[in-house]
Amino acid sequence: EDDEEDEDEEDDEQSYSHQFNTNEVVNLSVRNLALHKQLYNTVYMFVEYLADEQKTVSPTPSATMTLNVKRLMLRKYEKKPLKAYYDYRERQQIIIMLDNSGSMDWLANELNTILQSAAKRRDVIIYTAPNGIIERIYDAKRKAFIDVNHNIEMKRIVVSNLPVLYVGDFDGANTPVKLSWTNKVYWVCPETRYKWFSEHDWVSYRESDFQGFFGRAADASEIIKVIKLFAKNLTLNHYWYDPYDEDEFPLNE
Secondary structure: OHHHHHHHHHHOOOOOOOOOOOOOOOOOOOOOOOOOHHHHHHHHHHHHHHHHHOOEEEOOOOOEEEEOHHHHOOHHHHOOOHHHHEEEEEOOOEEEEEOOOHHHHHHHHHHHHHHHHHHOOOOEEEEEOHHHOOOEEEEOOOOEEEEOOHHHHHHHHHHHOOOEEEEOOHHHOHHHHHHOOOOOEEEEEOOOOOOOHHHOOOOOOOHHHOOOEEEEOOOHHHHHHHHHHHHHOOOOOOEEEOOOOHHHOOOOO
């Protein structure tokens, strides 16, 4: 019994990645993990909110219409019907990127919950990126992941300028840092081993290089809190939330 308890405690702690471990810990075929309902709904609503905030003008009719006041001022000269002065708007897609490498296995339930929540939506592009290396994208038609090239997808994301919800620890930190220079990045970071980027040999940047939203979280309740904080501060260009003191993070010796 004592041995079993020790094993459970180890599962609840983040392991050090002394080697580049890209073994994926969750995927859509995993159905036996208990979904965290509150986390599921929080992620769903955050994406809903982001997509709604990211509406863009569309040339094709859609459910959302907005009256263009500036063009409406010309109506007395143009004498067009009122419907000609409405802009159709459509929601942009949101990118969700999950670092599901071996060092994240202690949060397998949480990652799987986020994955299942995102897969229910049509306005989300889902990537799995072990250690920040994009390996797969979710194909909604096939209801399965297909292999992709990291460099190609990074370029596509940058060109798209879409917002990115990144969930991953410092092992893949270079990816959200780079993307934050061009895209709005919301980084949920379940990192309990290192306090600063400089303590991790794989990270090429400092905290000042990250230009997006950062929130450190160690379990489902903290992930929920971080996502809600992101939602409350969307008008900001940069946001940093870290409730842990430096002495809570032992150096990786």
